[in-house]
Amino acid sequence: MDNFNIANIFIKPDFENFVEVLLIIFGTLLLIQSIQKLFPWIANRLHGASRLFILATIPLLRLILILTAFILITPRIIEPSLQNLIPLLGTLGIALGFAFKDFVSSLIAGVVAVSERPYHNGDWITINGIYGEVKHIGTRAVQIVTPDDTAAYIPHIKLWTEPILNANNGTPALQCVANFYLHPDHDAVRVKQLLHDVALTSPYLNFEQPVVVVVQDQPWGTHYRIRAYPIEPYQQFHFISDMTVRAKAGLKHLGVTFNVTHAIPNI
Amino acid sequence: MNIQPSEKPEKPEETELWDYVPISNFDCPIVLSADVARQKWRMLKRFFIHTDDFSAPMRGEEALQTFSQKRLDELVAAIDWQAAVDGLDCALDDWMLNQLDENPVKIIVGQPFLGNGEILARWGGRHNARLIARPTIKQIFDNDPSWLDNWPESKGFWVLPELDKCFLRHAEGLALVRRFLAPALNGDLGSGLIGCDSWSWAFLRRACFIPSNNALTLQAFDGKRLSILFTQLAGCADHEQAKFLNAKTGKAVLFDSQHAANDVSKDLAQLAMRCRGNVEIARLFWRESLRDKPDKKTLENSASETSIWVDSFMEGAIIPNTNDENIALTLHALLIHNGLSAATLADVLPFSDYHIMELLLRLKSLGIVKLHHDDWKITLMGYLASRQHLSAHNFLLDDF
Known part of the structure; x- marks a missing residue:
């Protein structure tokens, strides 16, 4: 081991091996690209759980393909003995650890993200205050698209330090909340019933989930919240808008006054 | 088959055509795996073939029509609901006599x-x-x-x-x-x-x-019930002895009234499945599938018997594979309210009245909805496609 030369562990290069390695890399990249294009295309033509399932399989399949390619390439480059692998991985580890610490950490977190699944494709998550739908789980980063149609790329490394808030966690059930701030002088029973009916009669409502109206008195008035679930997570903004518009019309009809507070206190 | 008058033939189990049952006892005709596979294949084809074109016409009904409307009215008469009233009467007898206080x-x-x-x-x-x-x-x-x-x-x-x-x-x-x-x-x-x-x-x-x-519903029409009903409907006005034969195989699809209760053709069983036991939809598909005999020579050979050929059952209207969820919302609102006027649709849907009208006209051109008096309604031809569309989009469905 004293006279260890890293060049000794590599197999003598020959043209046939070189072509095979190239073909494996090319084939793997082609398959990954195909999966990344085809699966979302199919998923976007489906709805509910089947859509989420297809989206969730993409990162897993990609990881399997990368590992398979690695297993196929390794014996074509080095003699895969323990004696050879330990010094090679050690050297690589030190080099990468210093040069690309965060990059490698993100890659490892990417593997953890695929196995632990804190987010899946199609989930609505909040990381670092950014809320959006997971569109792509890459090797290094997760791509989410915000409701304003802005793509945000967040490295998986955030898994180690930041809380990940997942609104639907791999299921089609995503709770929406519509808030109403009312003057405290009103018939709370009627208002509660009206808001319950507003949710029940929304065409976006998922009947398999409960509808709850929460009432809370605050120093400035009464805070009402409708908690209900849309049929599909992507309908959340339509759903909240629909409930808000129709509840406002209903509340006005009941003669309830909305609470108005000064934007700047004591004015 | 020669049964002497003195001999008592084995009495077949009688099938009540208009049988009202508790909702939990509703028995939707089972879909055979072959039928499911065929349906999946059709869906797969539609999935890969881009069908966003709303101007694509529905399969031309008139182009395929070889019988006159009058002749079709004779062969498939309208259902007289009086028999259903009798069935309902029968189902409610016990309730009327003994259970009014309780329920x-x-x-x-x-x-x-x-x-x-x-x-x-x-x-x-x-x-x-x-x-x-x-x-x-x-x-x-x-x-x-x-x-x-x-x-x-x-x-x-x-x-x-x-x-x-x-x-x-x-x-x-x-x-x-x-x-x-x-x-x-x-x-x-x-x-x-x-x-x-x-x-x-x-x-x-x-x-x-x-x-x-306390809810009752009409039992689903399976192949057996359809066979009896279609025989009755054909027998209402048609005094000739008509034979209903499969246009591809030549096998009998409807049997004479003596055997209708026992023998059920595979075609009718499949029709019952496709229509989810809905007799009026089945009647429409049946009516649309009837064809006149193309070979007049053979017709002349069969002296008193008229052969009616039963072609493949049609698919009904098709809703294009589209991401416009407002179509699903509109269809659902129409079904939930059993038809609505355009003005009232604007009260229950979260988009403007002119957008609603535009959607209704698009759906009308596809044969999915129609205007009946003031109300827009789902058509018989568009019902199954509408239900499938809503099911694919995870909307609340009926129990049948």
Whole structure:
């Protein structure tokens, strides 16, 4: 081991091996690209759980393909003995650890993200205050698209330090909340019933989930919240808008006054 | 097969055509795996072939029509709902005699197009029950208690045939139906019968928490029932002995009335499955599949018998594979309310009236909806596609 030369562990290069390695890399990249294009295309033509399932399989399949390619390439480059692998991985580890610490950490977190699944494709998550739908789980980063149609790329490394808030966690059930701030002088029973009916009669409502109206008195008035679930997570903004518009019309009809507070206190 | 008059033939088990059963006993004809595979294949083809083109016409019905409308009316006469009224009478006999105090109200949930309102109205006429008219849209929105004045003061028998027209899917559209249901189910309005469309029932059951233990529905028409009914319908006006033969295989599809109760062709079993046991849709598909004999020579050879050829059953209208969720919302609103006017649709849908009208016209051009008096309704031809579309988009469906 004293006279260890890293060049000794590599197999003598020959043209046939070189072509095979190239073909494996090319084939793997082609398959990954195909999966990344085809699966979302199919998923976007489906709805509910089947859509989420297809989206969730993409990162897993990609990881399997990368590992398979690695297993196929390794014996074509080095003699895969323990004696050879330990010094090679050690050297690589030190080099990468210093040069690309965060990059490698993100890659490892990417593997953890695929196995632990804190987010899946199609989930609505909040990381670092950014809320959006997971569109792509890459090797290094997760791509989410915000409701304003802005793509945000967040490295998986955030898994180690930041809380990940997942609104639907791999299921089609995503709770929406519509808030109403009312003057405290009103018939709370009627208002509660009206808001319950507003949710029940929304065409976006998922009947398999409960509808709850929460009432809370605050120093400035009464805070009402409708908690209900849309049929599909992507309908959340339509759903909240629909409930808000129709509840406002209903509340006005009941003669309830909305609470108005000064934007700047004591004015 | 030569049965002597003295010999007693084995009596086949009688099939009640118009059999009203509790909803939990509804038996949707089972879909065979081959049929499922065929359906999946069709869906897969549609999945890969881009069909966003709304201008694509529906399969031309008239182009395939080889019988005149008059002849078709003879071969497939309209269903006379009187037999269904008899069936309902039979199902309610025991309740009328013994259970009125215990269960003052029965609910009859009708599958789409099966004339539930008409059947109940006729049944009410037969029993001298007071027929309760549906409230106006204004009465629904105003939660107008004067609508309840229609009920007989003496707590006599009443029939409300259209519960589906007594509410709106609107925050202020449920109060009146709740105001009615609470005393009605409690027996405070006397004994009565409520008719409701299956889609409205699915919604109201969840929105008003109506128990379904007192609800009855018409049993699904399986292949056997269809065979008996089509034989009866063909026999109504057609005095010639018509033979219904599969256009591809030449095998009999309908048997004569003696054997209709026992022998069921595979074609009719498949038709029953495809139509989910809905007899009116099955009747339409059956009617559309009948063809005149192309080979007149053979026709001349068969002296008294007329051969009617049964072509493949049509697919019905097709809804293009589109991401426009407003189509699903519109179809659902129409089904939940059993048809609505364009003006009232604007009250229950979260988009503007001109967008609603544009969607309705697009759906009309595809044969999915039609304007009936003032109300837009799903067509017979478009129903199965609409249900499948809503199912794929995870909307609330009816129980049938």
